Amino acid sequence: MGTHRRLGGYRLLDEIGRGSTAVVYLAMDAGGREVAVKELVPELTGEPEAISRLAREMQAQARVRSAYVARLLDGAISARRPHVVMQYVPGCPLNDLVSAYGPMRGDRLVRFARRLALALGDVHDAGVLHRDVAPGNVIVLGDRPTLIDFGIAHESGAEQITRRGMVVGTPAYLAPELIEGERATTASDVFSWASTVAYAATGRPPFGRGSLHGVCFRILRGQADIDGAPEPLAGLLRAAFRRDPADRPSARWFAGALAAAAEGDGVVAA
Structure with a gap:
């Protein structure tokens, strides 16, 4: 049953996602359009750092214009219930899709990979780093991916607080x-x-399951498991997995290589 509460000018229908800091609802705007509303959990509504993170998310996502990225529509960071409003994307998260139906194959896989590269190219062209491209943050409808969740995204020049561990x-x-x-x-x-x-x-x-330590060890060792990935896609993946970031081609380059592969040119990364 839906929640049928209101938040600003939006009617909340159903909870469709929940994390440690926010809840995402399917909602309806005043014009009857379905949207996604992300609201901070109540215990964080008075926390300046949580509000700042939501503001950074909103600022980063607002910069991106792409057919393959969920659009930011609205937001109220200083409201009593801080929230952002995004395009509602129908479909299924990639991790749920693959779990239920198995891997993608053939031309569908190539189109999916290319469109996701185009999404990332659009994000980068806007001066934004997504920082959490993963199966749970890609909604799939047919062979069309849409990249969502800019919760830890940053503008390219923004300060990043990172350290080993x-x-x-x-x-x-x-x-x-x-x-x-x-x-x-x-x-x-x-x-x-x-x-x-x-x-x-x-x-x-590609780096297995199990303990965080074991997964990170395999990532650091470059032990990617791509058995079953077809050529030329497998060759492109190997290029993207290069240990030195400077040796990895750009998202736009991969989109172009995949377009050539779809046309039968058999492009494989050097």
Whole structure:
């Protein structure tokens, strides 16, 4: 049963997501359009740091314009109940989709990978780092991905508080330099893109499951499991998994390589 509460000018219908800091609702605006409303949990509404994080999320997402990224529509950071309003994206999170139906195959997989690279290219072109590209943050409808959740996104030049042993993001999909406490860059987002696409292609997290220590060890050692990923996609994933961030091509480069692959040119990264 829906909640049928109101928040600002929005009628909250159903809870569709919950984390440690916020709850996401399917809601309806005054025009009858479905939207997603993210509200801070009550115990954090008076916490300046939580409000600042929500403001950073709103600022970062507002900069991005992409057919493959959920749009920011509205927000009220200083309200009694701080919240942001985003485009509601129908579909299924990639992790749920693969768990239920298995890996993506063939042309559908290539189109998915390319469109997710285009989404990331649009994010980077806007001067934003997503920092949490992972199967739980990609909504899929057919072969069309939409990147969501800018909860830890940053504008590219913003201060980042990182140190060794501090994991920010979805651990199994993080770039090695982030595990070592280095700054996030567009290259670290590209690594996470490749991890997410590898999961879509194989049905397995590319650095395994189990303890955080074990997963991070395999990431640092470059032990990516992409068995079952088809060529030329597998070659592109290997390029995105390069240990040195400077050696990884950009998201736009991968989108172009995948477009060529879809046309049958058989592009494989050098």
